[in-house]
Amino acid sequence: MCGIAGYSLSPDSGVDRTLAARALLAGIAERGADAVGYAYRSAGEGAARMHKQRSGASKVLEGISVPAGATQVLLHVRDYTKGHPSIPANNHPVRHGDVVGIHNGIILNDDELLAEHPCARAEDGMSVDSEAIFALAAHAHGDPRELERLRGSMATAWLDERIPDRVFLARGVGRPLWLGVGAEETFFASTRVALEVAERYAAVELRKQELPDGILVVVAHGGVERRQRFAPDTSYEEADPLPSVRAPHEGAFCLQWLASFAAA
Secondary structure, X not given: OOEEEEEEEOOOOOOOHHHHHHHHHXXXXXXXXXXXXXXXXXXXXXXXXXXXXXXXXXXXXXXXXXXXXXXXXXXXXXXXXXXXXXXXXXXXXXXXXXXXXXXXXXXXXXXXXXXXXXXXXXXXXXOOOXXXXXXHHHHOOOOHHHHHHOOEOOEEEEEEOOOOOEEEEEEOOOOOOEEEEOOOXXXXXXXXXXXXXXXHHHXXXXXXXXXXXXXXXXXXXXXXXXXXXXXXXXXXXXXXXXXXXXXXXXXXXXXXHHHHHHHO
């Protein structure tokens, strides 16, 4: 059970970019400790800058630095299922061509879907199932119905380097995804609690809602640009569901550190 989070901000938003990223990461830290990563880019930019490492969130929280001009951020903590974290390419954010994304869930037919794309598994040893999502996103030309080809569970977000200023969010089945919309900001996270942590430390007020199954949300300049429905595969049943809290020590440490940092 992984954790995902991130935001889209208006360039005029007064939110402290680094503090908001730290708050969201602290809010999801308890959901995995096999690897942690984040990506960001500024308004009008295509290329995303990325950092990821094999550790829990506590090892990267203090070192996160997001430029004041950044308007889009993705964050991830990993509790891996397929794709060993000793292979850096398996950790999130995951790249497929021009798409950089994060995922919570399990994709069962990833090898079948990726066989259609010669650019897949671009790095030696790469085997993470999440790449299938970002392959579909890269080649779907914005059609959310392509996501109907996935078999498994999914809450996901990605940036497409060909499309500046947009963050794409999608929820299939079996994994939660929450949206928080403010005046000039839109935050997302695996849990409502993570959004509440971001509210407190980023000093924003968010209208929070859990996204329904089978929805793609496109966020731009801190607001929701469009919502589109798709029909996810509902046949998947997790035989032995994982608990949502996988690294309680990481969550406790990160929240304590965040509180101390803010007080200082």
